[in-house]
Amino acid sequence: MMSNPCLEIKQVSKSFGGLMALMNVSVNVIPSQIKSIIGPNGSGKTTLLNIITGFVSASCGSITYRGISLVKKKPHQVAMLGITRTFQTTRIFSNMTVLENVMVGRHLRSRSEIVGAALSWPTSLREERETRVRAEEIVHLMGLDSKKEGLAENLSFGERRLLEIGRCLASEPEMILMDEPAAGLNDMEKEALAELILKIRAWGITFLLVEHNMNLVMQISDEVFVLNHGEKIAEGTPAEIRTNEAVINAYLGRRSSKCLRFNR
Amino acid sequence: MPIFILATFVAAFPLLVGSNYYRSVMVFAGIHAMVAIGLALLLVYAGQISLGHGAFFGIGAYASGILSVKFGVNPWLALVVGVVMVVVVAYGIGRPSLKLSGHYLAMATLGFGWLAHIFFNEQIGLTDGPSGLTGIPNLTLWRFKLDTDLDYYLLVWFVFFIFLSLSLNITQSRVGRALRSIHDDEIASKSLGVDTAKYKIQIFVLSAVFASVAGSLYAHYLTFISPSDVRIYFSIKLVVMVVIGGMTNLWGALIGAAVLTILPEVLTIFEDYDILIFGGILVLMMIFMPKGLGAKIVFLERLYPSHTKKRYS
Numbered sequence: 001m002m003s004n005p006c007l008e009i010k011q012v013s014k015s016f017g018g019l020m021a022l023m024n025v026s027v028n029v030i031p032s033q034i035k036s037i038i039g040p041n042g043s044g045k046t047t048l049l050n051i052i053t054g055f056v057s058a059s060c061g062s063i064t065y066r067g068i069s070l071v072k073k074k075p076h077q078v079a080m081l082g083i084t085r086t087f088q089t090t091r092i093f094s095n096m097t098v099l100e101n102v103m104v105g106r107h108l109r110s111r112s113e114i115v116g117a118a119l120s121w122p123t124s125l126r127e128e129r130e131t132r133v134r135a136e137e138i139v140h141l142m143g144l145d146s147k148k149e150g151l152a153e154n155l156s157f158g159e160r161r162l163l164e165i166g167r168c169l170a171s172e173p174e175m176i177l178m179d180e181p182a183a184g185l186n187d188m189e190k191e192a193l194a195e196l197i198l199k200i201r202a203w204g205i206t207f208l209l210v211e212h213n214m215n216l217v218m219q220i221s222d223e224v225f226v227l228n229h230g231e232k233i234a235e236g237t238p239a240e241i242r243t244n245e246a247v248i249n250a251y252l253g254r255r256s257s258k259c260l261r262f263n264r
Numbered sequence: 265m266p267i268f269i270l271a272t273f274v275a276a277f278p279l280l281v282g283s284n285y286y287r288s289v290m291v292f293a294g295i296h297a298m299v300a301i302g303l304a305l306l307l308v309y310a311g312q313i314s315l316g317h318g319a320f321f322g323i324g325a326y327a328s329g330i331l332s333v334k335f336g337v338n339p340w341l342a343l344v345v346g347v348v349m350v351v352v353v354a355y356g357i358g359r360p361s362l363k364l365s366g367h368y369l370a371m372a373t374l375g376f377g378w379l380a381h382i383f384f385n386e387q388i389g390l391t392d393g394p395s396g397l398t399g400i401p402n403l404t405l406w407r408f409k410l411d412t413d414l415d416y417y418l419l420v421w422f423v424f425f426i427f428l429s430l431s432l433n434i435t436q437s438r439v440g441r442a443l444r445s446i447h448d449d450e451i452a453s454k455s456l457g458v459d460t461a462k463y464k465i466q467i468f469v470l471s472a473v474f475a476s477v478a479g480s481l482y483a484h485y486l487t488f489i490s491p492s493d494v495r496i497y498f499s500i501k502l503v504v505m506v507v508i509g510g511m512t513n514l515w516g517a518l519i520g521a522a523v524l525t526i527l528p529e530v531l532t533i534f535e536d537y538d539i540l541i542f543g544g545i546l547v548l549m550m551i552f553m554p555k556g557l558g559a560k561i562v563f564l565e566r567l568y569p570s571h572t573k574k575r576y577s
Contacts, residue, residue: 053455079457091452093445104445108457110438114466117437118430124437131438171456 006031006206007052007083007175012061014047014230021047022230024061029175034197034207036217038241039227040251045210046088048227049177052208053085054078065175080108082174086181090160092167094153098144101152101163102135105170109134135170142166158189165196175206182213194220218242226251266515267428274421278414287413289529291485294420295478297521300505301424301431302474304517307506309435310467311447312362315499316373319380320350320472322494324479329397329489330390339403343480347473354472355465362464377499384491396490403484416485423481427474431514443467508546510555 005028014022022044029035037045050056052063054075063070065081073081093101110131112124139148142162147155152163161181168176181197182190190213197220201207211217217224218238226234226241228250234241241247278287299321306312327346331337337345361372384391391397403410403419410416434440445453446460453460483489501524509520527545531538 055451055454074459075451075454076457076459079455084457085455087452087455091449091455093448093452095448096441096444100441100444104441104453104458105456107438107442112438114434114439114463114470117434117439120433120437128437167456 003030005029006066007208008062008064009048009052010062012048012051012058012063014044014051014056014059020230022051022058022227025227025230025232027225027232027235029206029208031174031206032201032204033222034201034209034220035223035225036209036211036221037225037227038211038214038217038251042229043227044230045227046179049085049179049208049210052078053083053177079171079173082172083177084168084171084173084175085177086161086164086168086179088179088183090157090164092152092155092160092163094151096152097149098152098155098163099132099135099139099148102138102166102170103131105138105167106131106135108171138166138170141169157184158186161185161189161193162196165200169200173205175208176200177208177210179210180212181209182211182216190216267425267432270518271425274425278417284413287417289526291413291416291420293522293525294417294424295482295485296502296505296525297518298420298424298427298478298481299475299502300509300517300521301427301514302471303502304506304509304514305431305434305443305467306471307503308511308513308517309440309443309447310464311443312365312464312468313370313503314373314468314471315370315496315503316357316377316380317471317475317502318494318496318499319377320354320475321479321482321498321502322380322384322489322491323350323353324476325483325489325494326384326391326397326479327476328480328483329400332401332484333397333399334390339401339480339484343477343484346480347476350472350476351469354469358465358468358472362461362468374496374499377496381491381495384494391491394491396488396492398488400483400487400489402487403481410484416481420481420485423477427477428514428518435514439463439466504546508549510553512555 007027007029009025009027012022012025013020025044025048027035027037027048037048039045047056051058052070054070054073054077058071065078065083068081070078070081093104096104110127112121112127116124136148139145142165144155144159144162144166147159152160155163165176165178165181181193185193194216197207197209209217209221221238224234224236224238224241225232226244226247233246233250234244236244277290281287299317303314303317306314324343324346327349328339328342331342331345332339357373357376361369361376364372385394387393410419442453442458442463445456445458446463450460479494482493505520505524506517507520508523509516509518528538528542531541534541
């Protein structure tokens with residue numbers, strides 16, 4: 001925990017009309033770390049992810065990535081800094097083939113623009129071949145070789161998740177944000193997902209996960225951050241979180257009737 | 265492969281058909297196909313609708329007409345000036361409108377089309393108003409005056425092939441993929457670093473330029489342009505060409521343009537009932553070929569997969 005954080009979120013608040021979705025939330029993420037955000041439904045986890053990636057703007061507070069402010073950055077500009085994400089409900093390009101989906105992921109790693117493309121300049125064609133080769137490597141890595149020419153809409157749910165992760169990897173990100181990656185997966189797929197995340201982390205990629213599945217979170221996270229009603233209630237290693245009084249009260253059980261009422 | 269079949273057909277047509285009337289119909293088909301190809305890039309690939317492309321066609325046509333008739337500008341230069349004007353206007357219109365989507369984008373571009381039509385009608389000093397602008401000079405190439413149907417047939421289809429190859433190249437590139445990703449899921453597209461606003465405006469402007477060039481050629485061919493040539497109905501007809509052709513690829517737009525240009529001519533033998541039968545055919549097509557005529561081309565490619573492996577080509 002000595003190394004400097006790459007992503008620094010300071011005192012971020014967000015209100016939707018009268019509803020405070022986030023209140024003075026501060027989080028740091030260290031390079032090559034797997035950090036998880038947990039919390040009951042409606043506690044502001046996805047909002048925080050959307051704020052980091054530029055889809056929602058914070059009401060106040062600062063977010064910096066490697067010293068560069070992410071506030072007011074558009075989503076594609078955040079992606080250009082090497083931060084990419086997956087979505088709670090998978091967002092694949094269903095009318096494109098599996099390979100093409102991954103090739104879109106290579107967008108940031110290629111240059112050719114409309115004029116070069118229209119005239120089929122040699123640089124543009126060469127880049128296109130490179131893009132295809134790199135995308136095929138990723139498809140192979142994800143184990144989707146046999147489906148690569150098929151439309152992405154024909155993939156099973158678990159395969160779509162893999163494709164979404166593969167698409168992120170294709171952009172060679174420094175950091176991947178995942179919104180409930182384990183949702184809807186069976187136990188075997190969850191196990192494979194955990195292995196995959198650890199494998200990708202070993203390449204030096206940083207993870208920020210929003211996740212409901214406690215087993216997965218406790219198994220792979222280096223640090224866990226707990227939100228409740230838009231406020232941070234705890235932060236620490238999985239072992240610390242497991243025994244944290246506030247977390248147990250708010251999230252894991254006890255005084256359940258009150259929780260249920262508030263967490264709707 | 266389909267491009268060679270098409271080129272052969274286009275080259276053979278004037279040799280087989282001597283009638284100036286049929287050649288003239290084919291000139292209009294080529295002009296419509298030019299606009300439809302651009303509109304297909306916008307509609308089929310980027311997934312953005314425009315009910316204002318008749319107006320870009322009109323700006324091109326009127327720029328050519330007004331400049332060459334009233335200011336004695338060389339017709340080719342007038343065409344280029346028309347293109348420049350359309351780039352500026354399309355950028356100005358597209359920048360705010362393309363933030364909208366679906367019905368709202370349709371309404372915004374429809375409104376623009378309407379405004380342009382009113383402008384052509386009311387600016388009598390410039391456009392000669394509802395009666396139309398007459399006496400637009402023919403184009404010349406070196407010392408040759410292009411004044412026969414065959415001349416324009418060759419010119420229009422030559423330009424069409426340039427536009428078609430540029431468009432096909434775009435669809436098979438990084439930019440084409442970015443456009444399709446915007447169509448499928450704009451949010452996911454942004455998250456992967458695609459500057460969606462930039463690509464939408466680029467393709468909007470490009471398709472407007474195709475329409476402008478087509479409009480200029482139209483004006484110099486007919487030597488006449490009137491506001492009723494570019495009314496809203498024309499914009500809608502252009503969209504129908506793309507839809508009838510099928511929302512699958514650019515070839516559909518070409519077929520749609522050909523069908524919607526030739527069919528009304530054929531149906532004139534039914535005299536007063538032509539519109540009725542035309543409407544009926546459109547309804548039947550949408551019922552029995554909901555994926556459009558272009559889907560048939562894809563079907564042919566599946567039969568002969570060696571020609572191309574790409575679904576969008």
